[in-house]
Amino acid sequence: MPPSFDFTTFPVLTTERLILRQITPDDAEGMSAIFGDPLVLRYLNQRPLDTPEKGRELIDYLAGEYRQQVGVDWGIILPADGRLIGMCGAYKLDRANRHMDIGYHMLPAYWGQGYATEASRAMIGWCFDAFDLHRIQADCTEGNLASERVLLKCGLTEEGIWREICWEHGRFVNLKQFGLLRHEFKMP
Numbered sequence: 001m002p003p004s005f006d007f008t009t010f011p012v013l014t015t016e017r018l019i020l021r022q023i024t025p026d027d028a029e030g031m032s033a034i035f036g037d038p039l040v041l042r043y044l045n046q047r048p049l050d051t052p053e054k055g056r057e058l059i060d061y062l063a064g065e066y067r068q069q070v071g072v073d074w075g076i077i078l079p080a081d082g083r084l085i086g087m088c089g090a091y092k093l094d095r096a097n098r099h100m101d102i103g104y105h106m107l108p109a110y111w112g113q114g115y116a117t118e119a120s121r122a123m124i125g126w127c128f129d130a131f132d133l134h135r136i137q138a139d140c141t142e143g144n145l146a147s148e149r150v151l152l153k154c155g156l157t158e159e160g161i162w163r164e165i166c167w168e169h170g171r172f173v174n175l176k177q178f179g180l181l182r183h184e185f186k187m188p
């Protein structure tokens with residue numbers, strides 16, 4: 001692994017049960033199935049992306065982040081049938097301070113089977129190495145217990161609360177901030 005990833009070849013990651021690969025325009029329908037689902041949007045300040053066209057716009061946006069070398073987003077795939085069951089990403093690469101933010105979203109039919117945790121651990125390990133990061137961070141809406149649990153299972157520590165920082169579904173909500181320092185991370 002080079003000390004700093006140069007964005008030439010997309011990094012495919014494999015875990016015990018999953019493949020994490022590049023999201024392509026062919027995933028437009030799969031992405032709109034994820035980001036058009038009200039259960040997925042419950043804790044997000046995000047309009048529903050409930051058509052393949054809107055899914056494609058999101059894919060273009062993510063591809064732009066990769067081109068600008070500030071983010072990497074993976075489609076989470078079940079190897080048995082090649083189905084896109086979720087996505088995860090690391091973004092806001094801050095080279096000066098050596099940190100990134102992470103996030104993940106899964107189709108509800110696949111919740112509760114440890115997939116987001118498995119994918120996130122692989123993503124975190126890769127990002128620490130590839131970008132020589134010192135820290136990885138994430139936030140989630142207070143009350144998004146599944147997301148909070150994923151972060152804790154990945155080894156992040158709760159660091160504080162931003163009060164009423166986000167407008168979600170007609171009200172201001174608190175965000176919980178989590179962080180993980182490199183020396184605290186145990187490779188999966």
Ligand SMILES: CC(C)(COP(=O)(O)OP(=O)(O)OC[C@H]1O[C@@H](n2cnc3c(N)ncnc32)[C@H](O)[C@@H]1OP(=O)(O)O)[C@@H](O)C(=O)NCCC(=O)NCCS
Nearest residue numbers: 040104105106111112113114115116117140145146147149
């Ligand atoms: C957050 C999300 C990605 C988790 O995906 P997942 O594959 O189900 O996650 P995992 O199975 O790896 O872990 C989920 C954990 O949360 C727990 N959990 C789920 N719902 C819960 C609830 N309502 N209360 C408490 N714990 C809950 C699960 O039991 C599991 O913990 P455990 O292994 O200790 O039992 C998924 O719920 C999702 O896509 N949510 C919508 C999008 C979203 O909110 N993304 C995060 C934005 S910050």
